[in-house]
Amino acid sequence: EVQLVESGGGLVQPGGSLRLSCAASGFTFSSYWMSWVRQAPGMGLECVANINQDGSEKYYVDSMKGRFTISRDNAKNSLYLQMNSLRAEDTAVYYCARDSVLPVWGQGTTVTVSS
Amino acid sequence: DIVLTQSPGTLSLSPGERATLSCRASQSVSSSFFAWYQQKPGQTPSLLIYGASNRAAGIPDRFSGSGSGTDFTLTISRLEPEDFAVYYCQQYGSSPYSFGQGTKLEIK
Numbered sequence: 001e002v003q004l005v006e007s008g009g010g011l012v013q014p015g016g017s018l019r020l021s022c023a024a025s026g027f028t029f030s031s032y033w034m035s036w037v038r039q040a041p042g043m044g045l046e047c048v049a050n051i052n053q054d055g056s057e058k059y060y061v062d063s064m065k066g067r068f069t070i071s072r073d074n075a076k077n078s079l080y081l082q083m084n085s086l087r088a089e090d091t092a093v094y095y096c097a098r099d100s101v102l103p104v105w106g107q108g109t110t111v112t113v114s115s
Numbered sequence: 116d117i118v119l120t121q122s123p124g125t126l127s128l129s130p131g132e133r134a135t136l137s138c139r140a141s142q143s144v145s146s147s148f149f150a151w152y153q154q155k156p157g158q159t160p161s162l163l164i165y166g167a168s169n170r171a172a173g174i175p176d177r178f179s180g181s182g183s184g185t186d187f188t189l190t191i192s193r194l195e196p197e198d199f200a201v202y203y204c205q206q207y208g209s210s211p212y213s214f215g216q217g218t219k220l221e222i223k
Contacts (some may be wrong), residue, residue, distance in 0.1 A: 045214040059210035099212070
């Protein structure tokens with residue numbers, strides 16, 4: 001069964017850092033582009049970043065450039081999102097996604113930025 | 116960057132009616148990497164349509180997707196009570212990926 005499981009969310013103070021992880025199983029992880037998507041409370045869906053199969057290409061939405069870093073470890077079948085200088089507006093559910101013709105999403109992990 | 120604009124923002128219809136939701140892209144997108152999602156309150160978005168016109172597993176045939184280039188449509192042929200939700204389009208063929216702002220389908 002194809003599965004993506006996010007972890008690492010939690011409560012963090014403004015200006016703090018957090019590293020999200022996504023564990024992939026049931027498919028050849030190294031063959032797919034992957035991405036992070038987020039949804040703030042009461043808001044729409046927003047693409048955060050995406051990465052190619054070997055990690056050599058990375059793209060970010062402008063508002064997250066310089067603060068967020070997407071990476072992957074194909075040996076561990078894992079995707080990561082390092083989030084620095086967090087702001088209240090980064091509070092959201094963060095989803096990991098497989099960017100295939102038939103996309104697959106995880107269930108999400110919640111990040112709350114608050115003092 | 117590609118901007119997706121969904122219309123209308125809110126659609127008020129009655130069960131049994133036909134719903135037509137539109138998603139327009141600021142430039143041509145790959146149909147292979149175009150999807151529609153449904154989200155009900157408090158739930159994770161669920162995949163409805165992928166590849167612009169393919170229904171995901173378990174999606175009833177009253178849902179259909181069409182379009183190419185810059186104009187895409189999600190049609191629900193006969194609304195059931197469980198179909199009232201928010202619908203999002205997404206393109207993930209050109210980085211950075213993008214979503215539409217959503218169409219809320221509400222009961223009239």
